[in-house]
Amino acid sequence: MTHAAFSVHPTPIGEALIVVTDEGLAHLEFLEGPAGDAVQRIGLLRHAVPVADAAATADVRTQLDEYFAGERRRFDLPLDLGVTTGFVRAALEAVTRIPFGQTASYAEIAIEAGSPGANRAVGSACARTPISLVIPAHRVVRSDGSIGEYGGHPERKRYLLDLEERVAAADPSGV
Secondary structure (H helix, E strand, O other): OOOEEEEEEEEOOEEEEEEEEOOEEEEEEEOOOOHHHHHHHHHHHHOOOOEEOHHHHHHHHHHHHHHHOOOOOOOOOOEOOOOOOHHHHHHHHHHOOOOOOOOEEHHHHHHHOOOOOOHHHHHHHHHOOOEEOOEOHHHEEOOOOOOOOOOOOHHHHHHHHHHHHHHHHHOOOOO
């Protein structure tokens, strides 16, 4: 059984539940309800009940704060994608390659993931990513350029896209 630890961290778009394992960041989601419910659901999924441990999630919390402050463009964290397989994993890996401040369409990600035409499957993969933000599903948009729902919270997606656009415009060199 893999050790799992969690903490809840405030962000400008809501409370973030962070779960790490021995392999890396396993879950990052913005809470819709009590943290305990989400922790229990993740424990069942991973067959390991996460324990509260802020020290274990310190690197993730620091990088989140830097991202929201406009000081970080790329997360430097090991990821534990053990609960994702097949096309979902391929799609999420393709999403991680979208550069900061840019977007790609669901169709482009489907091609990148090796399944042209699997636009809806890409949308499902993005909606179900266990690692929100760090796997930048917010950078995936519809072919017509509209942003889509982002788990029922288009305002969060708009906030993240606007943040990245401002940061990229302020320092186009990307340093």
